Amino acid sequence: MRLQNYGFRNFVGCGFGILLPMSGPVCLLHCRKMVGLSLGEKHFIKGGIDQNIRSDGRKRDYYRPIFVETGVIPQANGSARVRMGATEVIASVKAELGKPSALHPDKGKVVIFVDCSAVAEPTFEGRGGEELSAELSVALERCLLGGTSGAGAGIDLTSLIVAEGKICWDLYIDSLVISSDGNLLDALGASIKAALANTAIPKVNISAAASADEQPEVDISDEEFLQFDTSAVPVIITLTQVGRHYIVDATSEEESHMSSAVSISVNRKGHVCGLTKRGGEGLDPSVVSDMISVAQHLSELLMSRLDSEISAAEAEIGDDEES
Amino acid sequence: MEFVNPEGLRLDGRRPMEMRQLRAEIGAVARADGSAVFEMGNTKVIAAVYGPREVQNKSQQSNDQALVRCEYTMANFSTGDRKRKPKGDRRSTEISLVIRQTMEACILTHLMPRSQIDIYVQVLQADGGTRSACINAATLALADAGIPMRDLVTSCSSGYLNSTPLLDLNYLEDSAGGPDVTVGFLPKLDRVTLLQMDAKLPVDIVENVMQLAIEGCKAIATYIREVLLENTKQLEYRRGL
Numbered sequence: 001m002r003l004q005n006y007g008f009r010n011f012v013g014c015g016f017g018i019l020l021p022m023s024g025p026v027c028l029l030h031c032r033k034m035v036g037l038s039l040g041e042k043h044f045i046k047g048g049i050d051q052n053i054r055s056d057g058r059k060r061d062y063y064r065p066i067f068v069e070t071g072v073i074p075q076a077n078g079s080a081r082v083r084m085g086a087t088e089v090i091a092s093v094k095a096e097l098g099k100p101s102a103l104h105p106d107k108g109k110v111v112i113f114v115d116c117s118a119v120a121e122p123t124f125e126g127r128g129g130e131e132l133s134a135e136l137s138v139a140l141e142r143c144l145l146g147g148t149s150g151a152g153a154g155i156d157l158t159s160l161i162v163a164e165g166k167i168c169w170d171l172y173i174d175s176l177v178i179s180s181d182g183n184l185l186d187a188l189g190a191s192i193k194a195a196l197a198n199t200a201i202p203k204v205n206i207s208a209a210a211s212a213d214e215q216p217e218v219d220i221s222d223e224e225f226l227q228f229d230t231s232a233v234p235v236i237i238t239l240t241q242v243g244r245h246y247i248v249d250a251t252s253e254e255e256s257h258m259s260s261a262v263s264i265s266v267n268r269k270g271h272v273c274g275l276t277k278r279g280g281e282g283l284d285p286s287v288v289s290d291m292i293s294v295a296q297h298l299s300e301l302l303m304s305r306l307d308s309e310i311s312a313a314e315a316e317i318g319d320d321e322e323s
Numbered sequence: 324m325e326f327v328n329p330e331g332l333r334l335d336g337r338r339p340m341e342m343r344q345l346r347a348e349i350g351a352v353a354r355a356d357g358s359a360v361f362e363m364g365n366t367k368v369i370a371a372v373y374g375p376r377e378v379q380n381k382s383q384q385s386n387d388q389a390l391v392r393c394e395y396t397m398a399n400f401s402t403g404d405r406k407r408k409p410k411g412d413r414r415s416t417e418i419s420l421v422i423r424q425t426m427e428a429c430i431l432t433h434l435m436p437r438s439q440i441d442i443y444v445q446v447l448q449a450d451g452g453t454r455s456a457c458i459n460a461a462t463l464a465l466a467d468a469g470i471p472m473r474d475l476v477t478s479c480s481s482g483y484l485n486s487t488p489l490l491d492l493n494y495l496e497d498s499a500g501g502p503d504v505t506v507g508f509l510p511k512l513d514r515v516t517l518l519q520m521d522a523k524l525p526v527d528i529v530e531n532v533m534q535l536a537i538e539g540c541k542a543i544a545t546y547i548r549e550v551l552l553e554n555t556k557q558l559e560y561r562r563g564l
Contacts, residue, residue: 073448074365076400086353090447092400118394118443119352119371125394125443126411174399178369178445179352 042257046243054247054254056085061298063249066190068309070198071317078199078228080313082191084249086181091173091191093199093228097220098170100161108160108168112140113175114188120180132184140175140188143236143265143274154233154265154273155196162204169201182252185263185276189236190302194310196233200225234267234274235302237295241283246291248298262291266299326484326496334495335364342479342491342539343452347459347550349467357468361460364493365450370460372468374440388432390439393423395457397446418454425478425507425517426461431471440470451494452480454505458517459543466551474509475547476516479539481506481532483524488532490539504532508540 037045045055052059064085073079076092100107114136116129123129146153160169173195175188203221240250240261247254255261260279267273272292277283327333337343343364352358355371362368378384395418399405426442442464444457455478462476482492484501497503502524507517515537524532 073400075403075448079400088352090398094400094405096405113399115399117396117398117445118441119355119358119369119445121354122373122441122443125441172399172405174405176398176400176445176447179354181354 037253037256041253045254045257049242049245049247049254052245056251058249060245060247061294063302063305064251066305066309068190068194068306068313070194070310070313077201078195078197080191080194080198080310082187082194083179084183084187084190085251086179087177087183087187088179089175089177089184089187089191091175091188091195093195094172094174095169095199095201096172097162097167097204100165100168104157105165106161107157108170110145110155110157110160110171110173112137112144112173112192114140114177115175116177116180120177136175136184136188139185139263139274139276140192140236142276143189143234143263144192146273154267156229156232159229160201163206167204167206171199180252182250182255183238186236186238186249189234189265190306193230193233193235193306194313196228197230197310198314199228201228202226232267234265235299235306236263236265236274237298237302238263239291239295241279241281241287246294262288262295264292264295264299266296266303268303270296270299272296324499326499326501327487327489333489335493339487339489340535340538342542343493345543345546347463347547349463349550349554355464355468357464357466357470359460359463359467361456361463363452363456363459363491365448366446366452366456366493367448368444368446368453368456368460370442370444370457370464372440372442372461372464372470374468375435375438375470376441378437378439384437387436389430389435389437391423391427391430391432391442392439393419393426393442393444393461395419395422395444395446397449397453401446401449418457421454421517421519422457422461425458425476426465428516429473429476429509430465431473434471440465449494451492451497454478454519455480455491458507459547463547463550467554474511475544476507476509477540477543477547478505478507478517479536479543480504481536481539483528483532488528488535490535502532504536506533506536506540508537508544510541510544 048054067083069081072081073092077095078093081090114133116124116133118125144154162168173192177184202225205219238261239246239248240255240258242258258279259281260283263276264272265274346362348360350358351360351369352371355373357372360369375389378390383390395415442461444461446453458476458478465472480492481504482489482496482501484499492503502520502522504520506515508515
């Protein structure tokens with residue numbers, strides 16, 4: 001089987017789930033998923049990474065093919081499905097009217113919830129996936145929502161306010177992991193960005209005459225919508241260290257013997273919005289700053305890739321509606 | 324409220340004996356042994372099968388047949404109002420049990436002793452008939468995994484509103500308070516494996532409504548067979564046969 005070089009430029013958008021060619025390493029994955037990797041396989045993966053060739057032919061800084069589809073959940077305000085290689089996640093955004101907190105009367109609220117479905121991994125059955133779900137939810141909130149005061153958030157919370165101190169929009173962002181083959185955080189970050197780009201918040205008309213204590217009457221418009229502004233939403237890049245080098249977009253077999261991983265979220269301006277380090281092995285501080293600069297460089301490519309994918313997906317919906 | 328207007332059309336424009344549009348896709352989850360996505364109108368369900376594999380809990384191991392386990396979960400965003408708890412509530416537990424019993428009856432479990440087959444069903448969009456869509460998706464996923472079965476299990480629901488038997492209820496018709504009959508059927512063997520009904524129905528109408536659901540099941544079985552045939556042709560083509 002020919003191994004294809006999946007770079008940013010040779011992106012192959014597969015429209016249907018069945019037709020990704022079963023190359024050698026993926027077959028290995030099928031038999032091996034319940035048992036660990038053998039010593040020979042570990043050396044193979046590590047040696048390959050040292051020489052800048054990974055099991056599926058990619059270089060260390062290449063992403064797998066990314067496929068974005070928006071508007072997959074009709075009853076949500078916005079939704080998206082993102083596939084990075086074999087990792088597939090769905091994100092949906094629902095907006096409900098609520099009351100802003102007393103500490104921040106001029107800001108709306110955003111809640112991010114990740115659910116790892118048992119469909120992706122048998123170990124996620126019952127409560128098995130709770131720990132990973134909680135870890136991913138918190139990491140996403142840290143990257144996208146800024147500090148406790150709400151300052152520096154990727155999602156502009158002040159745009160969610162309807163009536164200061166009384167009514168605001170609550171955004172519930174729910175993600176579901178359908179298929180897991182490594183690099184969940186990046187896929188989730190991309191899906192949330194795409195879902196927010198697809199989100200349309202209905203316009204609210206408030207009746208003007210209301211005293212300071214009363215709840216004003218609201219009239220939620222069915223026709224007019226405001227498209228959510230996602231220019232400040234960051235992307236998340238996870239760099240996994242295996243041996244002496246780090247790779248981007250690790251598959252689950254590469255993640256299984258990483259020494260540590262750092263997830264960095266970078267926004268359009270190249271500013272770092274959040275940082276998470278996973279894995280017990282210690283990292284030299286110079287390595288961390290090197291990782292940050294690598295992530296900043298990669299984020300430009302990923303951001304432009306995602307933007308073009310998202311606008312292509314949105315345009316497709318527009319075509320479908322017209323035809 | 325009028326569910327069947329004087330011209331004989333339902334709320335979504337279907338005729339009383341008309342089913343919603345079916346769509347199936349095999350192999351959606353790469354890591355699973357078998358997987359499928361099944362859509363009935365706006366209801367969308369994904370099923371994944373892992374197995375036969377070693378039993379995780381040795382106390383449940385059986386020496387003469389395979390252990391079949393099933394979990395049904397609904398995504399947070401699947402219903403109109405956001406669900407707080409994706410799994411563990413009573414309805415999910417009951418539906419997991421129902422699907423498990425239905426699939427266990429048709430899998431040839433005696434061929435795989437001391438092993439375990441896990442069926443995971445995830446509802447992505449719920450618009451009535453989730454139980455049926457899950458059983459249909461599970462059948463496709465089991466076939467994709469190559470697990471030996473007696474027959475394809477298909478399922479369909481029917482109801483009785485405005486004095487008309489209706490096939491394949493959507494959410495609005497389901498929550499109307501009329502009866503909702505869910506049937507699980509083995510088409511080749513011509514046997515009913517699952518039969519559930521709620522609300523009230525006059526005795527002389529029961530047979531009619533049930534027969535309508537069985538007809539629906541047979542139609543779904545024809546569609547599933549086509550999908551599996553197409554999938555096999557694709558596999559042959561990719562292997563260069």
